[in-house]
Amino acid sequence: MASSVFRMRALGAARQARCFSTSPRQYAAEIKRLGVVGAGQMGLGIALVAARQAQVPVSLIDSSEKSLDKGLAFAQKLLDKDVSKSRITQEQADQVRSLLTPSTKLEDLSSVDFVIEAVPEIPKLKFDIFSQLAQICPKHAILATNTSSISITKIAAATTSDPTDTSASSRVVSTHFMNPVPVQKGVEIISGLQTSKETLDTAVEFCKKMGKIPSVSADSPGFLANRILMPYINEAVICLETGVGDRDSIDAIMKNGTNVPMGPLQLADFIGLDTCLAIMKVLHEETGDSKYRPSVLLGKMVDAGWLGKKSGKGFYDY
């Protein structure tokens, strides 16, 4: 088994090598255009940091005009704040803003060198998008996902109907940014079974160019960050639903007891309760381990449309 896995990787890498005429570091340095799919809280943050830190033009795609308008207004607000705090000049802020080009059409990604998908955590949605990206993007482009929990191997498999053809799947990788992207330094880089070493190394180099500190982890449910973080949040919600403590006590003890900026319920609101629930479901279903059972209350909050900060109501009101 192990040797066949290595043979598959070697095959993928050999095919992929033709796309990389330069080293991953050089490739990352020479990325002329980035594509970001999904202009929600993560996609917008990724686009803004790429434009600001790596100074790369970004095609920002969202199926909703409203999300694009909201995202770009938020980007402008962050840039204005940077100017008012003298972190950048007005000229630099204008330059960063001019690097962001919004669109509702995925076809506008036909000339990107690197694309990062950040649509909601719904497997079928991501599979459909990767199937389209493999057709639309240039044959050398890296196809990255910001998924919190969905298998990178499954996402890569969606790029082709012929699993022995790894020409697109070897270019799929995860760049899992942390929220909020402009603030958090960490990014988790994850390979699927098909991912070539060049793709992984290029993703690491590009994230460094964006000013991030990459960690590499395996394609295992929840990867590293959410394998550790989500059961912690889920347990806090179970403590609330079973009356072990009220909201403020739960958040206060963890905030003041572990020296983190916010407690687990407030953090869940910031992440999005739909995202937290989706990740817990993947952990539960893929491992079959009952310790990952999503809290009933978490499911009910999502049913009510109380998704946290982004919907105006979660464990707190916004």
Ligand SMILES: NC(=O)c1ccc[n+]([C@@H]2O[C@H](COP(=O)([O-])OP(=O)(O)OC[C@H]3O[C@@H](n4cnc5c(N)ncnc54)[C@H](O)[C@@H]3O)[C@@H](O)[C@H]2O)c1
């Ligand atoms: N929220 C977090 O803290 C966090 C952290 C790390 C990773 N992630 C992951 O990042 C991804 C995005 O999460 P988010 O919190 O930014 O979600 P979000 O709901 O804020 O944004 C998703 C955006 O995708 C757009 N969209 C939906 N369908 C689309 C389509 N077919 N084509 C183009 N755009 C489409 C929506 O209009 C929306 O603007 C998810 O996979 C999530 O698991 C989230």
